[in-house]
């Protein structure tokens with residue numbers, strides 16, 4: 496992986512000279528799979544990133560993020576109370592994803608109808624959980640690792656089957672070498688999904704909303720220790736690592752999404768100590 500830019504950005508450079516009122520500052524990880532967080536001045540009425548509305552908290556704080564495949568430029572559009580619109584160009588640093596070319600054919604034919612019969616209601620529950628808006632405040636926090644161990648799979652890794660790309664790895668895999676290791680909430684949130692009758696792929700699946708469209712999913716759990724609707728605090732034990740669903744060994748697959756964008760958990764926590 497290349498260096499992870501960590502720093503501050505400012506709209507000042509790109510903004511028109513008469514738009515000082517709309518100047519936005521933020522901090523975060525201005526790169527594919529990364530995020531930014533800031534606080535807008537009082538006169539900012541609304542904000543969007545490449546057309547995606549970015550909600551403003553009552554205190555003006557906001558959060559936005561960049562998909563794994565985000566293009567190298569993004570536009571932050573700021574509208575002030577007096578109707579002035581300013582556009583701020585952001586440079587989104589590309590990442591050097593781990594791409595493996597393999598000389599085997601990608602599985603063809605697509606999923607069977609029997610599989611899709613099981614799968615459709617699972618996907619419906621996942622989509623419904625992601626659509627929930629709970630007012631959780633975890634998006635304001637610096638995330639912590641849910642568990643420490645060996646990283647056995649990185650976010651964004653992808654196989655290319657004879658030139659045909661497979662889907663990339665949507666989260667980070669952490670293994671402690673055994674099932675049953677407890678893991679904690681990486682940030683405050685509200686539990687939006689507990690699937691303890693294993694899903695076909697995810698196994699026992701736990702999802703947590705961190706607010707502002709940001710959420711975490713924890714896959715393959717051996718046990719889930721919270722219930723839907725529970726408010727959880729950062730650091731609270733919420734489940735145990737396992738290998739339910741499609742997993743070749745015990746590990747925690749942790750994925751993060753903001754709206755439809757898939758994000759790299761490593762950019763939320765920093766490296767493991």
Ligand SMILES: [Zn+2]
Pocket residue numbers: 648664666667668748749
């Ligand atoms: Zn995984």
